[in-house]
Each structure stands twice: as structure tokens, then as C-alpha cells.
Amino acid sequence: MSDAKFELYYWPGIPGRGEFVRLVLEEAGADWVDVGLQPEGTKAVMAMLGKGPVPAYAPPVLKVGDLVISQAPNICAYLGERFGLVPSDEASRLHARQFQLTVADGVSEAHDSHHPIAAMKYYDEQKDAAKHRAEDFRTQRIPKFLGYFERVLKANPQGGGKYLLGRDFTYPELGLFQLVDGLLYAFPNAMRRIAPEVPAVMALHQRIRERPRIAAYKQSPRAQPFNQKGIFRHYPELDDPNATK
Amino acid sequence: MSDAKFELYYWPGIPGRGEFVRLVLEEAGADWVDVGLQPEGTKAVMAMLGKGPVPAYAPPVLKVGDLVISQAPNICAYLGERFGLVPSDEASRLHARQFQLTVADGVSEAHDSHHPIAAMKYYDEQKDAAKHRAEDFRTQRIPKFLGYFERVLKANPQGGGKYLLGRDFTYPELGLFQLVDGLLYAFPNAMRRIAPEVPAVMALHQRIRERPRIAAYKQSPRAQPFNQKGIFRHYPELDDPNATK
Incomplete structure (x- = not known):
């Protein structure tokens, strides 16, 4: 090929x-x-x-x-x-995998927020159930997932609040970045509410976005934007209502 | 402790x-x-x-x-x-992890079949949505997951249709056993319909159940039975209807 x-x-x-x-x-x-x-x-x-x-x-x-x-x-x-994007000791590798798996769980739930009944059916066929599931996802699950990573960042004794693991960048930070990026796309209103509760996670998201190779990739034609066919979809009716002034 | x-x-x-x-x-x-x-x-x-x-x-x-x-x-x-329950070469380890992760995906979907809306709410609060999700799970997802492992068993060139990986038992077979065991508990009618389509998976389930240490464990007080609080729950209204004669 x-x-x-x-x-x-x-x-x-x-x-x-x-x-x-x-x-x-x-x-x-x-x-x-x-x-x-x-x-x-x-x-x-x-x-x-x-x-x-x-x-x-x-x-x-x-x-x-x-x-x-x-x-x-x-x-x-x-x-x-x-590629050496995680230290080679056993504990670091196991913890990195643990973080990556927890990111993956969040991703699956993000998908099910618009497809709570059947993955192969259209959104329109499960809109009512999606409204309920998305409400739970926004109010309970996003805060729980991101709150967990906030705790991880703060508990890491070597990371100064910046790193998931040890004293430097590791690959699961890319996964957490992508999860947050997808949530910002799909649930902008909810994320405006939640972001102040998880400042270390949001700062990590910003740092990863600015890493030279990630920034270059995201601006390249190799990167495909979020849209209404993917895991992260923006349906305004599934987000928090718009804030009133 | x-x-x-x-x-x-x-x-x-x-x-x-x-x-x-x-x-x-x-x-x-x-x-x-x-x-x-x-x-x-x-x-x-x-x-x-x-x-x-x-x-x-x-x-x-x-x-x-x-x-x-x-x-x-x-x-x-x-x-x-x-514990050496998988060969030590890189490919075997990666493939074993791949199988274990696919089992875990099936487990999450089994949970969501009775809790499609909110993990922390009661089943009774999401019964209607559960009926729809469970129908999709029984008719689409269980056959897809178990059908996948049936293909894996048959594609393994060394396994004689018996082993997921190589020429012997490996640890993800324990996971597949438990997934099948949970499905048999939760969806007995659906599994009666599906089992004949996945004979190699069902034979693996039986072999694992008979492994001396697994059999001894499952009969010990250390093993806790399935019940209506776990991931795999038997709600008759979520299963296939009883077959009529």
C-alpha cells in the first residue's frame, strides 16, 4: 500500500x-x-x-x-x-496505559451521548433518549472524568501540576488533549461552565495544542476537523442551554 | 491490610x-x-x-x-x-491486550443495556430506553462481539479453533469466558438463539469453566454470583421473548 x-x-x-x-x-x-x-x-x-x-x-x-x-x-x-513518549520503567508504563484507558472510556461515553440506543441507527431515531443521556453526561460524567484528571495532575508529586506522569510530557496527555478538544467542540456551553473547575486540565490542553508537531499537524491537510458524523458532535439541543445575561 | x-x-x-x-x-x-x-x-x-x-x-x-x-x-x-499466561513475544502480548480490550467494550455495552441513560440512576428510571437499547444489544451487538471472537478462534492458524492466540490457553480467554457467562445469565433466551452461530466461542466458555482452578474458584465462597446490582442483570423484559412452541 x-x-x-x-x-x-x-x-x-x-x-x-x-x-x-x-x-x-x-x-x-x-x-x-x-x-x-x-x-x-x-x-x-x-x-x-x-x-x-x-x-x-x-x-x-x-x-x-x-x-x-x-x-x-x-x-x-x-x-x-x-518512541520513548513514556519512561521505560514498569510503573510508568502501567500508569500511562491506565490513563489512556480512562480517556477511552470518556470517549465512548461522549459517543453514546448522541447515540444512547443503537450505534448503527441515526441520531434522529434516538433524539429523545439522547437528550436525557447528554444531560447526564454534561452534568455528571464530564465533571467526573475531567475532575479525575485534575486530581491526577495535582497528585503527581513530580509534575508541578503540569504533567500526568513524572516530570515531563507523556503520550496519554495527547489523548486527554483530544478528549478535551472534542468536548469543547461538542459541548461549548457546558465546557464554559466546567472549565473553571479543572484549570490544570485546561492548561494541559492548551500546552499540548501548542506543541510544535501537534500545532503543525492540526493545521495540515492530514488533520480532519470535527463534524456531525464523528464521535464528538455538536447538537445545540444536547448542550447546556445558552447562558442568559 | x-x-x-x-x-x-x-x-x-x-x-x-x-x-x-x-x-x-x-x-x-x-x-x-x-x-x-x-x-x-x-x-x-x-x-x-x-x-x-x-x-x-x-x-x-x-x-x-x-x-x-x-x-x-x-x-x-x-x-x-x-504469570506467564501469555507468550512473552511482543506480538502475542499486544494481541492478548487487544482481545482483553474488546471484551471490556462488550462488558461496557452489557452494562448500558440496562442503564442507557445514566449510570447513577435506577433501572426503573430508564426502563423504556433500556428496552430499546437491550433490543439492539441482543440483535446487533452480542452477535457482533461473539461473532468477532468466533472469527478470531477460526483465524488463528495454530489454535485448531480452540485458542484465541497461539497454540495454548492465554489470559484473555478468561475474560471472554466471563463475558459469555454474564450474557448467559442476563440474556438466556437471546443466547439460546445466538449460541449455535458461535460454536467455537461456546466451546471455549465450557473449557474455561472446567479448568480446575476456575471450577474450584467458582464453587468457593470467594466467588460472588451474578445478581440484579451488577453489570450483567437478568431482566426478563430486556431479553428475547420466550420461544413459543
Whole structure:
């Protein structure tokens, strides 16, 4: 399919769960290709799903030589460890994976806020249930997830409130950045309310956004914007009502 | 809290996500204690959540000496690798984690089948939405998850249709066992319909159930039965209707 060392297979047209992998590849400066964005990309992604001795349940799938792996948090951990985006001691690796998995749980709940009944049915078919689930997500779950990471940032004895792990940037910060970025897109009103409660998380989001490779990537044609087909969708009726003056 | 080498912190009273960890500890023959089942267990679990330099978002939490980690699939991978319940080559480890994560996705969806709107509200408050979500879960999602593992079992060139990975038992088979076990409890009618489509998965479930250490554990007072408070709940109105003759 290409000469790149790392091939990402993910649906074109949305950031989706593939974006968590893309951010690690970009931050690592890896030699990679987004197969879904190539000609016949969707076909290639579909073909990859059924193939090989270890099938994938769903994209993203990463192919590196003969190795084919799936599950976004698994791929992110593999790349983060391989590229030295986390210290190599066992505890750091396990804690980084723990954070990445907690980000992934938040991502799944963000998806279900607009699709609480059936992933394969249209939003319009589950609008009423979505209103209830989104209210719970905005008022209970977003504060709980982001509040957790706020506590992590403050509990890290070496991080000065800035780092999830140890005394420097690690790859799960890319995941937390993307989760916050998606929430800002989908729930701008709710996030205006919640952000002051989680200042360290919001500062981390800003720092990651300004990392040179992440900033360059997000402005490149390789980055796909949020839209109404992805995990993070902006339906005004699912957000907090507009603040009245 | 105890002299055991491995301390599991999980809510007492339900198998829950803790059960995925318990099964690996039992199969490994580890020296472990279920802190939640000790006197004042719930208090100890709650205290563990806020504590330490790397807080946990939720139980299960595993404490091994100074190491404290959370997220069930992360703990299972740590234990499975440490106890040699997966080959030590990189590909096997990554694929085992991929399977464990896919099991965890199925577990989350099983939970949401009775709680599609709000995790902290009662089932009775979301019964109507649950009916719709459970129907989708039974007709679309269970067949998709179990069908995936059926394909994995058949695609493994060394496994003779019996093993997820390589030529022998590996720890994610414990997770798949528990997922199937929970589905059989929660959705007996639906599983009667689905089981014939996934014979290799059902045979794996039976083999794991008969493994000496798993069988002994499940009959011991350490094992807590499924009930109406856990992830897998049997509400007849959420299952397939009873077959008519």
C-alpha cells in the first residue's frame, strides 16, 4: 500500500478514534501513512478488518511490517512506548496505559451521548433518549472524568501540576488533549461552565495544542476537523442551554 | 491490610469488573486477597480510590507492594504477563491486550443495556430506553462481539479453533469466558438463539469453566454470583421473548 513504516487504517472523514493514534504518530515524528485518506482508502480499511491471523474488531488498525494490532489505547501504548513518549520503567508504563484507558472510556461515553440506543441507527431515531443521556453526561460524567484528571495532575508529586506522569510530557496527555478538544467542540456551553473547575486540565490542553508537531499537524491537510458524523458532535439541543445575561 | 502479595480493591457484592481480575489471579494461583470482602471492605475500597500519587478513576484497583494500578484490562494484562499466561513475544502480548480490550467494550455495552441513560440512576428510571437499547444489544451487538471472537478462534492458524492466540490457553480467554457467562445469565433466551452461530466461542466458555482452578474458584465462597446490582442483570423484559412452541 505504501513505503511508510507505519500504516494506520481508519475510516476517512472523521477524527474519530483514529485521531488518538494519529496524534502519537505525529508527536513521535513517525514515518506513517493514513491509509484511509489514500485513493480507495475506505476499501483498504474494510479489507484490513477481515484479514490476517489476528482479525480486528474495528478500526483503528496499525500495521508495522508483519505486526497488525488494533484497539486505539493498545496502539497508542505500543507507539508511545516504542518512541520513548513514556519512561521505560514498569510503573510508568502501567500508569500511562491506565490513563489512556480512562480517556477511552470518556470517549465512548461522549459517543453514546448522541447515540444512547443503537450505534448503527441515526441520531434522529434516538433524539429523545439522547437528550436525557447528554444531560447526564454534561452534568455528571464530564465533571467526573475531567475532575479525575485534575486530581491526577495535582497528585503527581513530580509534575508541578503540569504533567500526568513524572516530570515531563507523556503520550496519554495527547489523548486527554483530544478528549478535551472534542468536548469543547461538542459541548461549548457546558465546557464554559466546567472549565473553571479543572484549570490544570485546561492548561494541559492548551500546552499540548501548542506543541510544535501537534500545532503543525492540526493545521495540515492530514488533520480532519470535527463534524456531525464523528464521535464528538455538536447538537445545540444536547448542550447546556445558552447562558442568559 | 493483609500479608497477601496481591491486594484487589473492588466493591463487594457483585462480580463486576473485579471478576476479570479475580479470574486471572485464581488461574495464576496467586497469593491474593479480595480486600472488598474483608471487614470494613467497602471503606477500604473507597479510601484506596482517593489515595496515592496516581489516583484511580474507579475500582478495580490492584496493589502489589508499592505499585498501585487500575483499569481492569490493564490489570489483567499486567497479571497475565507476569504469570506467564501469555507468550512473552511482543506480538502475542499486544494481541492478548487487544482481545482483553474488546471484551471490556462488550462488558461496557452489557452494562448500558440496562442503564442507557445514566449510570447513577435506577433501572426503573430508564426502563423504556433500556428496552430499546437491550433490543439492539441482543440483535446487533452480542452477535457482533461473539461473532468477532468466533472469527478470531477460526483465524488463528495454530489454535485448531480452540485458542484465541497461539497454540495454548492465554489470559484473555478468561475474560471472554466471563463475558459469555454474564450474557448467559442476563440474556438466556437471546443466547439460546445466538449460541449455535458461535460454536467455537461456546466451546471455549465450557473449557474455561472446567479448568480446575476456575471450577474450584467458582464453587468457593470467594466467588460472588451474578445478581440484579451488577453489570450483567437478568431482566426478563430486556431479553428475547420466550420461544413459543
